[in-house]
Amino acid sequence: MPSNPVFEPLNFARLGETEQSRRSEEFAGRMLRRRSVRHFSREPVPIGLIENAIRVAGSAPSGANQQPWTFVIVSDAGLKRKIRIAAEAEEKESYQRRMSQEWLDALTPLGTDWRKPHIEDAPYVIVVFRQAYGLRLDANTGEERRYRHYYSEESVGIAVGFLLAALHISGLAALTHTPSPMKFLSEILDRPANERAFVLIPVGYPAAEAEAPAIRKKPLEDIMVRR
Numbered sequence: 001m002p003s004n005p006v007f008e009p010l011n012f013a014r015l016g017e018t019e020q021s022r023r024s025e026e027f028a029g030r031m032l033r034r035r036s037v038r039h040f041s042r043e044p045v046p047i048g049l050i051e052n053a054i055r056v057a058g059s060a061p062s063g064a065n066q067q068p069w070t071f072v073i074v075s076d077a078g079l080k081r082k083i084r085i086a087a088e089a090e091e092k093e094s095y096q097r098r099m100s101q102e103w104l105d106a107l108t109p110l111g112t113d114w115r116k117p118h119i120e121d122a123p124y125v126i127v128v129f130r131q132a133y134g135l136r137l138d139a140n141t142g143e144e145r146r147y148r149h150y151y152s153e154e155s156v157g158i159a160v161g162f163l164l165a166a167l168h169i170s171g172l173a174a175l176t177h178t179p180s181p182m183k184f185l186s187e188i189l190d191r192p193a194n195e196r197a198f199v200l201i202p203v204g205y206p207a208a209e210a211e212a213p214a215i216r217k218k219p220l221e222d223i224m225v226r227r
């Protein structure tokens with residue numbers, strides 16, 4: 001039963017222009033140093049940093065504020081091992097048979113292959129699930145009923161952007177990894193039928209000898225248009 005909206009004061013902190021520029025430059029300077037990391041140290045990470053980053057992700061805007069996401073933090077060595085083995089099996093099949101030559105060529109500069117040791121090395125793997133639909137109890141019948149989630153793909157994508165930014169700003173390294181298909185994650189992590197694995201994010205500190213591919217982001221002139 002729809003009820004009327006309730007409003008509250010916005011509580012918007014208007015900054016002076018100097019402070020705006022300072023924060024903008026500081027944030028851009030930090031964010032522009034983010035790299036995807038594929039070589040992790042096994043050094044532990046304070047769980048509070050992971051929890052805070054997920055808090056930030058959970059503050060993202062979402063379709064109808066339905067917050068159609070679940071963030072599963074995996075630290076158990078046995079589970080990480082299971083996930084690695086299943087991911088490598090799918091990835092091996094993908095790299096050797098499923099991906100087109102065009103796709104493989106596009107990945108050449110990244111130097112990736114089917115091996116995913118980072119899933120075990122990183123102290124935490126955050127698996128983000130998208131709730132394709134919601135579930136609530138019908139007040140009359142007591143039965144569980146599905147309800148539509150709007151723009152769940154876009155919503156979870158935005159939340160993952162927040163998550164990656166928060167992890168990076170806290171001095172952690174992460175990788176956006178999408179083994180394909182990802183159904184095995186629902187089984188290993190025992191997730192309900194309305195949840196679909198969206199992305200798997202190993203998080204930790206880079207290994208001492210970690211390298212990243214020498215690739216560059218497009219300059220502003222190439223991505224921005226003014227009218």
Ligand code: IYR
Nearest residue numbers: 091107112113177178179180
């Ligand atoms: N999922 C594979 C392949 C891969 C695909 C894209 I698109 C990338 O940007 C990177 C890798 C893997 O993780 O290796």
